[in-house]
Amino acid sequence: MKVLYIGGTGIISSACVGESLARGHDVWTLNRGRATLPREVPAERAILADASDAQQVRRALTGLDFDVVVQWTAYVPEQVALDVELYADAGQYIFISSASAYEKPPSRWPITEATPLENPFWQYSRDKIACERVAMAAHESSGFPVTIVRPSLTYGVSQIPVSMGSWERPFTIIDRMRRGKKIIVPGDGTNAWTITHNTDFARGLTGLFAQRAAIGEAFHITSDEALTWNRIYALVGEAAGVEPEILHVPTDAIVAADPRLAGTLWGDKANTAIFDNSKLRSLVPDFAATVPFAEGIAETVRWFDADPSRQTVDAGVNALCDGIAAVYVDALARVAHR
Numbered sequence: 001m002k003v004l005y006i007g008g009t010g011i012i013s014s015a016c017v018g019e020s021l022a023r024g025h026d027v028w029t030l031n032r033g034r035a036t037l038p039r040e041v042p043a044e045r046a047i048l049a050d051a052s053d054a055q056q057v058r059r060a061l062t063g064l065d066f067d068v069v070v071q072w073t074a075y076v077p078e079q080v081a082l083d084v085e086l087y088a089d090a091g092q093y094i095f096i097s098s099a100s101a102y103e104k105p106p107s108r109w110p111i112t113e114a115t116p117l118e119n120p121f122w123q124y125s126r127d128k129i130a131c132e133r134v135a136m137a138a139h140e141s142s143g144f145p146v147t148i149v150r151p152s153l154t155y156g157v158s159q160i161p162v163s164m165g166s167w168e169r170p171f172t173i174i175d176r177m178r179r180g181k182k183i184i185v186p187g188d189g190t191n192a193w194t195i196t197h198n199t200d201f202a203r204g205l206t207g208l209f210a211q212r213a214a215i216g217e218a219f220h221i222t223s224d225e226a227l228t229w230n231r232i233y234a235l236v237g238e239a240a241g242v243e244p245e246i247l248h249v250p251t252d253a254i255v256a257a258d259p260r261l262a263g264t265l266w267g268d269k270a271n272t273a274i275f276d277n278s279k280l281r282s283l284v285p286d287f288a289a290t291v292p293f294a295e296g297i298a299e300t301v302r303w304f305d306a307d308p309s310r311q312t313v314d315a316g317v318n319a320l321c322d323g324i325a326a327v328y329v330d331a332l333a334r335v336a337h338r
Contacts, residue, residue, distance in 0.1 A: 001068060002028075002065070003020050003025045003027050003028070003066060003067065003070065004028045004061075004069045004090075005072065006070065006074075006083075007072030012072075012151060012202075013070070016198075017041065021040065026045075027045065028046075028047060029041050031051070032049070051071075051073050052079055052082065067209070068090070069090045071093065071096060077131050077133070079131070080095060084135070092145050093145055094205070097150045100124070101119060104121055106272070106273070112278070121267030122263030122267030123263065140216075146215070147217060147219070148218035150218065150221075151196070151220070153193070154198055155195065155296070156197065158300075159300070160174065161195050162236065163193070164321075165317065169313055169314040172313050172314045172317050175313050178242055182245050182321065185229055185248050186254055191228065192274055193227060194222045194274060196222045197223070199291060200291055203287060204284060205221060207280075207283070219283075220275055220280070221287075224277060226273075226274045235294050238294070
């Protein structure tokens with residue numbers, strides 16, 4: 001099977017490229033060549049182009065056709081509208097959306113693909129919803145062969161998934177834990193969350209390839225392991241060899257300190273997120289998430305510890321966390337001594 005990944009070098013997509021190669025598919029990637037993770041396809045199949053530049057893409061893909069195109073880098077509807085033109089002849093176009101598109105807060109659990117799409121807190125999620133609508137409208141009007149896939153919080157060896165940390169410099173949370181700094185956990189830490197290892201996601205995604213029943217449908221791909229944020233942080237601490245100094249802070253206080261966090265917290269991680277993967281298993285019956293978080297995060301921390309160059313720290317996140325902690329610890333002390 002001939003597969004094109006638009007992107008293909010990120011934390012999740014690189015695992016999907018690897019799984020596709022392991023399954024014997026012929027794999028190409030199309031991106032601007034700026035990724036820091038290793039390239040997994042041969043140089044002649046690593047196509048350099050701006051996916052949003054129609055002329056560049058047409059020129060780069062001259063003479064090539066694909067059974068499956070997987071779009072990882074479209075974030076606004078205009079990009080998907082362009083893809084409808086560029087990949088109309090593909091056997092299947094898979095748009096990677098986001099499980100954060102589901103209504104926030106959810107009206108019921110578990111979350112299924114029938115859960116409404118509505119996120120008033122996060123523009124990123126609203127843009128993904130708009131992208132989905134463009135692709136589905138093209139399917140309904142012209143038969144455009146779209147399948148929508150919604151990942152939730154997914155990680156690999158190069159990412160440490162927490163509710164409040166640094167996505168760009170993930171080691172920051174480990175550094176804070178090991179230095180005995182306060183670890184800010186939004187709310188009381190008891191809401192349940194689902195974290196998925198990238199290799200598990202990859203098996204689910206590749207299982208949908210070339211499935212006619214997947215055309216015109218949406219699927220989320222997640223683990224079935226639901227953990228509270230308190231447990232998640234405890235497992236990160238165990239992997240780091242320390243017991244974290246947890247400080248529970250109301251989400252609205254965190255957002256007041258940095259309004260940019262409203263999307264990722266109120267629009268995502270401050271809500272319980274438990275998913276029903278029955279729809280995926282109806283087409284990929286052998287799908288199972290086999291990497292428990294305790295095992296996966298231990299591997300991730302070992303990866304960071306193996307190379308000091310990976311252990312960069314986000315000074316801005318540290319300053320934010322220290323500032324919130326100082327105010328909230330003082331407030332707790334004042335209340336305790338009233």
